[in-house]
Amino acid sequence: MKTDVLIIGAGPTGLALALSLKEAGIDCIVVERRLDIENTSRAAVIHAHTLDVLDELGVAQPLVEKGLKLTRFCMRDRGQKLLQLNFDKLPTEHPFLLMIPQDCTERILLEALLNAGGMVRWGATVEAIEQTPEGVTARIASSQGVNVIQARYTIGADGMHSLVRQTAGIGFAGGTYEESFILADVDMDWPLGQSEVSLFLSPEGMVVVAPLPEENRYRIVAAVDTAPEHPQLADIQALLDSRGPEYGTKVRSVIWSSRFRVHHRLAERYSKGRLFLMGDAAHVHSPAGGQGMNTGLVDACLLGRMLADVLSGRCDERYLDCYELKRKPAAEEVLRIAGRLMGMATMQNAVKRRARNIVLRILNRLPSLKRKLEMNLSGLSRKYAAKI
Numbered sequence: 395m396k397t398d399v400l401i402i403g404a405g406p407t408g409l410a411l412a413l414s415l416k417e418a419g420i421d422c423i424v425v426e427r428r429l430d431i432e433n434t435s436r437a438a439v440i441h442a443h444t445l446d447v448l449d450e451l452g453v454a455q456p457l458v459e460k461g462l463k464l465t466r467f468c469m470r471d472r473g474q475k476l477l478q479l480n481f482d483k484l485p486t487e488h489p490f491l492l493m494i495p496q497d498c499t500e501r502i503l504l505e506a507l508l509n510a511g512g513m514v515r516w517g518a519t520v521e522a523i524e525q526t527p528e529g530v531t532a533r534i535a536s537s538q539g540v541n542v543i544q545a546r547y548t549i550g551a552d553g554m555h556s557l558v559r560q561t562a563g564i565g566f567a568g569g570t571y572e573e574s575f576i577l578a579d580v581d582m583d584w585p586l587g588q589s590e591v592s593l594f595l596s597p598e599g600m601v602v603v604a605p606l607p608e609e610n611r612y613r614i615v616a617a618v619d620t621a622p623e624h625p626q627l628a629d630i631q632a633l634l635d636s637r638g639p640e641y642g643t644k645v646r647s648v649i650w651s652s653r654f655r656v657h658h659r660l661a662e663r664y665s666k667g668r669l670f671l672m673g674d675a676a677h678v679h680s681p682a683g684g685q686g687m688n689t690g691l692v693d694a695c696l697l698g699r700m701l702a703d704v705l706s707g708r709c710d711e712r713y714l715d716c717y718e719l720k721r722k723p724a725a726e727e728v729l730r731i732a733g734r735l736m737g738m739a740t741m742q743n744a745v746k747r748r749a750r751n752i753v754l755r756i757l758n759r760l761p762s763l764k765r766k767l768e769m770n771l772s773g774l775s776r777k778y779a780a781k782i
């Protein structure tokens with residue numbers, strides 16, 4: 395089998411890249427070892443700049459229709475507000491945070507890809523990749539046996555443990571945070587209602603509460619010393635009672651829960667020869683600020699446009715060097731923001747925590763600094779990195 399672009403991985407970034415290429419009339423194949431879209435929600439927010447970029451692929455509108463639009467992000471010490479950011483005055487077509495579970499986002503991207511004439515080869519695992527002077531050869535195993543695909547370019551949209559990155563011998567420097575994390579989607583009575591994303595910075599540790607589109611449904615993310623494998627209703631209730639508002643919270647049911655570790659790593663290079671990296675294969679960091687999937691989706695849209703320009707003969711192959719020049723600095727900035735938020739949220743020392751709260755209260759009265767934070771979190775400050 396031959397194709398112009400082989401995309402390994404049908405997570406959000408692989409799907410977005412395939413859609414971008416299909417829309418431009420470029421031949422591509424997507425292979426995915428899973429049998430279907432994973433039924434867990436993971437990333438729960440899409441930021442303004444990502445929606446602006448996805449608009450070009452015609453998927454911003456269906457995402458907005460399925461999601462919940464919020465305009466407020468608050469940092470709180472238990473019930474007290476420390477800092478409030480507002481997204482409704484930002485210079486964008488989408489001045490809000492869009493709350494939508496990752497599996498819904500992936501389904502919308504997949505549907506658009508199928509409508510554009512594309513498809514995903516589910517249950518197909520890439521076992522080995524080799525670069526030749528003409529392109530890349532990949533060995534793929536599925537229930538039908540082993541196939542070989544030859545492609546002019548191969549893209550690693552294959553997540554944190556990327557085979558493409560390993561095959562290319564690209565380093566992935568960084569580390570792993572000591573804390574483990576609890577992640578849960580719950581139905582609950584919540585005193586703050588479904589109008590803001592709240593980050594609580596209590597002495598017990600941090601917890602994020604983010605409303606999801608279903609009525610009374612919320613995403614909970616909390617850093618703890620040791621997380622249970624499957625956090626139960628009582629664990630989540632205890633977390634919110636000790637870190638959230640003093641009263642008024644009643645967890646009714648846990649829809650889904652999990653624990654995970656957080657890494658912060660960045661690929662040394664974004665390509666080697668005809669192998670390219672994007673999404674989690676190129677950068678991973680803490681979910682504070684909800685930037686991971688967003689950064690990957692913008693990688694995918696830019697790389698899609700550049701590959702289409704090269705494969706259709708409009709640009710020389712050297713043009714693809716701009717991909718790393720644009721997207722690596724953007725990921726570096728995101729890693730810095732997520733690292734700072736994480737450091738601030740998991741501060742242990744009582745004196746430092748008090749100082750942090752004072753600084754946040756002062757910041758809350760400085761509109762120009764607040765605006766800078768809003769531009770950073772919405773991704774709009776990195777607009778330059780999505781243009782060629």
Ligand SMILES: Cc1cc2nc3c(=O)[nH]c(=O)nc-3n(C[C@H](O)[C@H](O)[C@H](O)COP(=O)(O)OP(=O)(O)OC[C@H]3O[C@@H](n4cnc5c(N)ncnc54)[C@H](O)[C@@H]3O)c2cc1C
Binds near residue numbers: 439
């Ligand atoms: C618990 C958790 C919470 C998160 N919360 C947020 C959040 O709030 N906001 C945010 O923006 N991000 C969040 N993220 C990060 C977000 O989920 C990722 O950034 C996003 O999924 C990355 O997309 P991707 O397409 O790059 O990779 P992935 O989603 O990891 O997809 C990679 C795909 O490649 C496939 N694959 C891998 N190797 C092969 C192979 N050899 N052959 C075939 N297929 C292969 C895998 O099966 C997988 O489906 C969270 C992640 C986790 C784990």
